[in-house]
Amino acid sequence: MTLIEPTADRDRTALAPDLHALPDRAARAWTERMAVSPREGSTYAVTTESGHTYLVDVKRRSCSCPDNRIRGERCKHLRRVAIEITARRVAPPGKQRATCDACGTVTFVAEDAPTPHLCERCRLTPGDVARDRETGDRLVVVRVTDERASERVVEATGETVAAYDTNDGYPADDFVVEAAYLSDAVRADDPRRYAFPRSRLERTDERLVDTVDG
Ligand SMILES: [Zn+2]
Ligand SMILES: [Zn+2]
Structure with missing residues (x-):
């Protein structure tokens, strides 16, 4: 018989947030269908389920939607861009999505990074x-x-x-x-x-x- 050590409570973690426990805007940022694509500088275009496209600036924490512009709320578009950056689905500001030239995994490199593009694991630097x-x-x-x-x-x-x-x-x-x-x-x-x-x-x-x- 193989004895498997039980995992301590603190080591167990949920991957998705508990949507019922989240404020409405946060829950919608996770669940609604949106397309996020990087634009100039620290801006991202977010296209919503209803087909509207808003411009989010993550550095200025602003969005062109009425919820942010008029009500001053941290809207679902701003939240969604943050979620996608954290999940490494889109590049953080100043970086571009690239394929590691050594191992082929997706990585993010500086926009003006010289080739070869190498991921964190494959990168070697002088010294x-x-x-x-x-x-x-x-x-x-x-x-x-x-x-x-x-x-x-x-x-x-x-x-x-x-x-x-x-x-x-x-x-x-x-x-x-x-x-x-x-x-x-x-x-x-x-x-x-x-x-x-x-x-x-x-x-x-x-x-x-x-x-x-x-
Ligand atoms: Zn917005
Ligand atoms: Zn690599």
């Missing part, structure tokens, strides 16, 4: 410490490029990064990440860099702390 999945070595990320492993030629061998023996099995269209061995990086100002396919490097929670003064 991040990563683990080489093949050797277990720890490396420091120096640069994330937008070149593909099948395009980037390694000078020493004349082969592409994708064709390299130990990179067998990693996608040929992976982005190339330049990284230095941690042991070199802590000793040298300009450590030798090596090119890796992105998915060969596993992110860790560590970052190289810059100890150079000034």
